Amino acid sequence: MSLYFTREHEWIRLDGDVATVGISDHAQQALGDIVFAEVPEAGRKLAKGAEAAVVESVKAASDVYAPVAGEVVEGNAAVADDPALINRDPEGEGWFFKLKLDDPGEVEGLMDEASYRDWVKTL
Amino acid sequence: MSREVHGGPTDDRQARGEPYRGDPDGGEGAPTEEIQTLPLDGWHRSRGARMVPFAGYQMPVQYEGIIAEHLWTRENAGLFDVSHMGQLLVHGRDVDGALETLLPGELRMLGDMKLRYTLLLDDHGGIIDDLMATRRGPDFYLVVNGATKHGDIAVLERLLPRGVVVDHMKEQALLALQGPRAAEALEKLAPGVGELSFMEGGAFRIAGHPAWISRSGYTGEDGFEISVPAAAAAAVADALLADDAVRPVGLGARDSLRLEAGLPLYGHDLDRDTTPVMAGLTFAIGKRRRAEGGFPGAMRILAEIENGPPQRRVGFDVDGRQPVREGALVLDSEGNEVGRITSGGFSPSLQRPIAMGYVASHLAEPGTGLKLEQRGKLFDARVAAMPFVPHRYHRKGASA
Numbered sequence: 326m327s328l329y330f331t332r333e334h335e336w337i338r339l340d341g342d343v344a345t346v347g348i349s350d351h352a353q354q355a356l357g358d359i360v361f362a363e364v365p366e367a368g369r370k371l372a373k374g375a376e377a378a379v380v381e382s383v384k385a386a387s388d389v390y391a392p393v394a395g396e397v398v399e400g401n402a403a404v405a406d407d408p409a410l411i412n413r414d415p416e417g418e419g420w421f422f423k424l425k426l427d428d429p430g431e432v433e434g435l436m437d438e439a440s441y442r443d444w445v446k447t448l
Numbered sequence: 449m450s451r452e453v454h455g456g457p458t459d460d461r462q463a464r465g466e467p468y469r470g471d472p473d474g475g476e477g478a479p480t481e482e483i484q485t486l487p488l489d490g491w492h493r494s495r496g497a498r499m500v501p502f503a504g505y506q507m508p509v510q511y512e513g514i515i516a517e518h519l520w521t522r523e524n525a526g527l528f529d530v531s532h533m534g535q536l537l538v539h540g541r542d543v544d545g546a547l548e549t550l551l552p553g554e555l556r557m558l559g560d561m562k563l564r565y566t567l568l569l570d571d572h573g574g575i576i577d578d579l580m581a582t583r584r585g586p587d588f589y590l591v592v593n594g595a596t597k598h599g600d601i602a603v604l605e606r607l608l609p610r611g612v613v614v615d616h617m618k619e620q621a622l623l624a625l626q627g628p629r630a631a632e633a634l635e636k637l638a639p640g641v642g643e644l645s646f647m648e649g650g651a652f653r654i655a656g657h658p659a660w661i662s663r664s665g666y667t668g669e670d671g672f673e674i675s676v677p678a679a680a681a682a683a684v685a686d687a688l689l690a691d692d693a694v695r696p697v698g699l700g701a702r703d704s705l706r707l708e709a710g711l712p713l714y715g716h717d718l719d720r721d722t723t724p725v726m727a728g729l730t731f732a733i734g735k736r737r738r739a740e741g742g743f744p745g746a747m748r749i750l751a752e753i754e755n756g757p758p759q760r761r762v763g764f765d766v767d768g769r770q771p772v773r774e775g776a777l778v779l780d781s782e783g784n785e786v787g788r789i790t791s792g793g794f795s796p797s798l799q800r801p802i803a804m805g806y807v808a809s810h811l812a813e814p815g816t817g818l819k820l821e822q823r824g825k826l827f828d829a830r831v832a833a834m835p836f837v838p839h840r841y842h843r844k845g846a847s848a
Binding site: 357358360361363379381383384386408 | 509510513514515516700704769770771773793794796
C-alpha cells in the first residue's frame with residue numbers, strides 16, 4: 326500500500342486499484358472543529374477534480390475534490406454520523422470515500438508522504 | 449480538499465494557506481491600512497492562540513478549539529480580548545443633548561454609571577454602528593465596533609457641536625470576562641464588582657491597576673467588560689487566568705456565542721441598509737425620543753414603528769446538520785426570494801445549525817416554514833424566536 330498527498334491536503338492510500346481518500350492532519354487542524362461531512366454514494370463516477378465530498382467546520386465550508394478519476398466504492402458513513410471523527414483520526418478512521426481507479430497510474434503525479442510533510446512545513 | 453466556499457466574520461482560510469483579510473464588508477472605516485497588533489498579541493501567541501487578521505488587527509480566533517471554548521464560557525468563565533473595539537470619551541457642554549442628535553437612545557435621563565445600548569444613525573435611519581454608551585460623571589464613555597471605529601469618530605467629530613470633544617482612548621485595552629462563574633472570579637480581584645447589576649459600571653482596581661468595569665457583554669451570559677491601561681493588560685489577563693474557572697476564548701467562540709444569544713453583528717446583521725426597526729432593535733429608541741423625534745432618520749424610523757418595516761431580522765432553525773451561513777437566500781414556498789441570511793453556523797450548545805437573517809415582514813412570525821438556498825442546495829428552515837439560548841444576565845431586583 327502506498328500513500329500519496331495533494332496540494333489540496335487530501336491523502337490517497339492505494340491498495341491494488343482501490344484508493345481510500347481523506348483530508349490530512351494539517352487540513353483538519355486548519356479547519357478546526359468539524360461539524361458536518363457529506364460523502365459520495367457508492368456507484369458515483371468521479372472525474373479527476375470533480376466535487377466529491379463536503380466538509381464544514383464551525384467557521385468554514387470546504388469541498389473535497391476527487392484527486393484521481395474513478396468510481397466510488399464506498400462513502401464513509403461513520404464521518405457523516407460523527408464528523409468530529411475527522412478531527413480525531415484524519416488519516417485513519419476519518420477517511421471520506423473509497424474509489425476504484427480508472428487508471429491506478431494516475432497517482433504517480435501526486436506527492437509522496439515525505440514531500441507532503443516537508444511542503445506543509447513551509448506553509 | 450480545496451476551495452473554501454465561505455467567508456464569515458472570523459473565517460479561517462488557512463486550509464489554503466490564504467490569510468483572511470478581515471471583514472470584507474466591514475462597513476464604515478473597513479481597514480485598508482497594514483494589520484496592526486494589540487497589547488496582548490504576545491500573550492495570546494504564548495497561550496497557543498491561532499491569530500488571524502480581523503478589523504485591522506491580529507486577533508486570536510481560537511486557542512484549544514471553538515466548541516470547547518464556547519461550552520466553557522456557557523458553563524464557567526471565558527476571557528476575551530476585545531481591545532480592537534473603539535473606546536471613546538465624549539465630553540463638553542450639554543454632552544447628552546449633543547449625543548441625542550446622533551443617537552436615538554434616552555441619554556438625558558440615563559443615570560450615572562448606567563449603560564445604554566444605542567445606535568449611530570445616518571440621515572435615512574440606516575445604522576452606521578451599534579454601541580454601548582455609559583454616563584461617567586460629566587462624560588459619556590462609548591464602546592464602538594473595531595472595524596467601524598475610525599468612521600464613527602469622523603462622524604461624531606463632524607456632527608457634534610464645537611464645544612463637545614471626542615477622545616479616542618487608544619491607550620486602553622478592553623477585556624471581557626463572560627459566563628456563570630465570571631462574577632465569582634472577578635470579585636476576588638476587584639472586590640465590589642458583584643454589586644453591579646446588568647448594564648451598570650464603575651471604577652475599580654484590579655490586581656493593583658485602575659479599571660473601568662461594567663456588567664455587560666456579547667455572549668448572553670452574565671459577565672463583565674474591563675477597560676484597563678494597555679500597559680497593565682497582560683498583568684490583568686494573567687491574574688484572571690490564574691483562576692481555575694477562567695480560560696482564554698477567541699473570536700470564533702465569541703461569534704457562535706453571540707449568534708446563540710440572538711445578538712446582531714455589525715457589518716453582517718446590521719448595516720446602513722437596515723434600520724433599528726427592521727433589525728428588531730426598537731427597544732433602543734427611548735419612549736421620549738419616539739414622542740419627540742430629533743434623531744437622524746426619525747421620520748422613517750417613527751413611520752416604521754407605526755406601520756411596520758418592510759423586512760424584519762429573525763432567527764432560523766435549520767433542519768439537518770449542515771450549517772447555512774451568511775449570504776444564503778431565503779425562499780418562500782413558491783421559490784421567490786423573500787430574504788437573506790446574514791449570520792449562520794453550527795450552535796455548539798444546541799448541536800445543530802442556527803441562523804439569523806432578514807425576511808419580508810409578513811413571513812417573520814416564529815414557526816413560519818421557509819426554504820434556504822446555499823450553493824444550489826435547498827434547506828428546510830423555520831423562523832425561530834431569539835435568543836436561541838436564553839440570556840442569563842444579572843438583573844438585580846428584577847423578575848427577569
